[in-house]
Amino acid sequence: MHVTLHRRTFASTVLLALVTAVAGAPPAAVAATTHPGASYRAASAADVRVDVDARAGLATVGSTALGVNHAIWDSQLGTPAVSGLLKDAGVQMVRYPGGSYADIYHWKDHTAPGGYVAPGTDFDTFMAGAQRTGASPMIIANYGTGTAQEAADWVRYANVTKSYDAKYWTIGNENYGNGHYGAAWEADDHTDKSPKEYAATVVAYAKAMKAVDPGIKVGAVLTMPGNWPDGIVAAGDDGTWNQEVLTRAGAAIDFVDVHWYPGGTDAAQALGRTAHIQDAIYQLRRQISQYAGDDAGRIGISLTETNVDIGRNTQPGALFLADAYSGLLAQGVFTVQWWNVHNGPDKAGTVAGQPDYNDFGLLSSGTCTADKAACEPPLNTPFAPYHALSLMGDFARTGDRFVGTGSDNALVSAHAVRRDNGDLAVLLINKDPDGAHTVGLHYNGFTPGTATPVVETFANGAGGVTTAPAGSATAQTLPPYSIALVTLHPDRVATAAPPAPAQPTATVTDRTATISFPSAGAGLKYEVYRQNGGISEQLGETSGTSLPVNNLAPGQRYTINVLARDGAGRVSPPSPPLTFTTGTPAGSTCTVRFRDTNDWGNGYVGSVEITNNGAAPVNGWTLAFTWPTGWQSVSSGWNATWQQSGRTVRVTSDTGLPAGSSTTVGFVGSYSGPNVLPETFTLNGTVCTTA
Structure with a gap:
């Protein structure tokens, strides 16, 4: 990675030094009005489900x-x-x-x-x-x-x-x-x-x-x-x-x-x-x-x-x-x-059927590879x-608010923003190089109008973004390796809705949270939702400015929004999101100390100390935990038997653990993304205190 970074910032300067004059006039702005996706007839049934939840507010642009x-x-x-x-x-x-x-x-x-x-x-x-x-x-x-x-x-x-x-x-x-x-x-x-x-x-x-x-x-x-x-x-x-x-x-x-x-x-x-x-x-x-x-x-x-x-x-x-x-x-x-804007070609090849110059630039430098084997298109041609x-x-326009989405197919990503005028814009990305996908769109907290939406599409090999009415609010067919921006108008324009509640806060224990927020006005009820992809889970409602929530899982990350509803049933936009993590029991019969003791960037030596806080010995034990992500794993372990199935790890030992005593086991872990350490551990089924 570091060699790549060095090459990116220094080695291309020789190529860029050759760019001293315009090799060709910059292309005119693309103004095509045909929609390549229009040639795909929607399947009778969608093969991908995307949920969009206007109640799940994320960041504002x-x-x-x-x-x-x-x-x-x-x-x-x-x-x-x-x-x-x-x-x-x-x-x-x-x-x-x-x-x-x-x-x-x-x-x-x-x-x-x-x-x-x-x-x-x-x-x-x-x-x-x-x-x-x-x-x-x-x-x-x-x-x-x-x-x-x-x-x-x-x-x-x-x-x-x-x-x-x-x-x-x-x-x-x-x-x-x-x-x-x-x-x-x-x-x-x-x-x-x-x-x-x-x-x-x-x-x-x-x-x-x-x-x-x-x-x-x-x-x-x-x-x-x-x-x-x-x-x-x-x-x-x-x-x-x-x-x-x-x-x-x-x-x-x-x-x-x-x-x-x-x-x-x-x-x-x-x-x-x-x-x-x-x-x-x-x-x-x-x-x-x-x-x-x-x-x-x-x-x-x-x-x-x-x-x-x-x-x-x-x-x-x-x-x-x-x-x-x-x-x-x-x-x-x-x-x-x-x-960056211009960088210069490194080597020529073909990717997804199109010429690629391994050039970090958004725009062509108009130069050739060092061996003159290939030359880029005229200067400033957009890639x-x-x-x-x-x-x-x-x-993503200034003032737009991202909202929650969920896709049931990893090859199709979805993002959405809600605009101040009530419109909803949905960005669909088909990362499948070979197959078109028909996306079934489902909405929560938003009802689209019946008009055919305007869709902006950028397809593989296209010379620019095309714009045309296409599909419907509930179904869009995406060509292979394409991006589609679907803009939807609401079925009716909301009037005089309550203002969005301000930033909530939370006081948490291992299984409960009290969600608090400032009043957004008189006579309002407040609904608290937990984000869950494109389908939020309502945790409760209150006419006050705090809501106790029970039956939460220990060591679990939660992101919530608060919405206000007036007597006429009009619903506000969501509050800013709040993310919190529940704790673990303060007085459990066991304590676990999980430490990354020696990290080298994509792996580490881990140490797990287990303490029996109970009055009786533990004769044979199983410690269990779940990795927060799918890119973390145990490579090997010692002082116990280590097994991983999916994201769940079980550590077992026949050795007794007397009352008040501790034992330490270790492992080599690996990761290929953010190494978010586990928060919750059970010993023979009992949730332990995490220290």
Whole structure:
């Protein structure tokens, strides 16, 4: 992974240095009106079920949601042609000066010692392009070879001298790649390359920069849970990179910045890894809450680089972009940014029947591979992911609210937003390269009108997004490897519905939770729903401002929304979501301490200490637990017999456990995604206290 990251940010500069003139005029905006999916007749019965639940409110789309990266080695940075294409796609945030170059870049003299800087890519040129795009800047201050004073001077120039109102500033790029964990691709002149030093320097940068403009937001670099070096504690450190940075710099920052390259040996595996998103963001928020100190909830999350390893210019890249952007934004990430606008070809091949140049760019660089075996289309020709980004611009608009969805087929992803005007937009992604699928759509908390919906489609090999009425509100047929955006009007426009309740809170035990929320007005009843894919489960209702909920499972994660209903039966939009995890019994006859004692990034040594708190001995025992995800497993174990079936693990021993005594068993675990540790354990069927 780290070699790929290095190649992505440095090796392509030779190719990009050749892009010195426009090889062809940028293509006109696609304005096709035919709908390729219209040629597929809907099957008499749907083979995929998708549920959409307007009661299950997720995150609201912000004004910086859709982003891309610009780089100072790209000679087309900030040109009117590129700005126009990005504006047409709905881009809201652009990042500068470009990946690892940020840690060698000096803005005052526009130099990057050791790297190539294209003419006409200085900061003012970048800002002019951002303004033409209508996008906010995300600026990376140089941590690796810069100083806090240099960063503060940049803030002064941007926001005092030039009045650019540049709000978001990240300190460095992938600074955990400075050699501290073994791999070194990120420049770092600090003698101490530990997360401890990075955190201390972030605090100094934030202080100097905010002394110039207190209104800016400063971000610190973290690693995405489930991605290297997540979980690793290096020699001399007290914790992982994320733990050290958050503990020491949490009070000084406003957001954290992560990157995510899902990898995968083939397109299907890469596309399947969007299933990691919810657990990864959940794990990241838990780390922020645990380590960043008081008021950690104010710290936002940006994801400023993502892409795929297979099909970067073809349909797998497009499908991944639509699925990943939607999943991350639904979980409250405030900006998601593709790497990048132009990058240059690496090697030519065919993916899903289409030419692919292994180029990280959204737009063609108009150059050839190093061996001249293949040349890209004319400069600025959009690749497939650009069209997916354009579709995202139509789907996830500022102010839209993501709502819960569920699909019974892993090859078909679904996302949905509710608009302020009452419309519901549903994004359907068919990740099957060979088969069309007819999707049966089912709704909760929303009744669609009877008119044929307008559908925007991007199909494999298409030159752009097409728009036409197609299918119905309850059935849509998706061509192979396609994305469809279905916009539905309600059967009637709601009038004078109650306002959405404000953010709820919860007080939890092992089996109960008391949900509390501010009043949304007089004479209202409140309904509390637990999210469950596209079909929420109602936990209860009350005319007060709190609701006790019983019969919950210990150690279980719950996400709930509160809705208000007035005397006329009109229902409000959902409250912001609340996610909580129930505890374990405080006075159980057993206690379990589960620890990750030595992690190497995709596996670890685990230790499980079991204590008999009872008055009687336990003569032979079985400890059972369930992995939170399907990508975690036990490779081997000792001091007991270890068995795994599905996600359930059983550890058995004939050895007695006297009253008041403890025993420790161990195992080697592996994971290929966020390593969310289990919360609940049973000993001979009794739920234990988890310590």
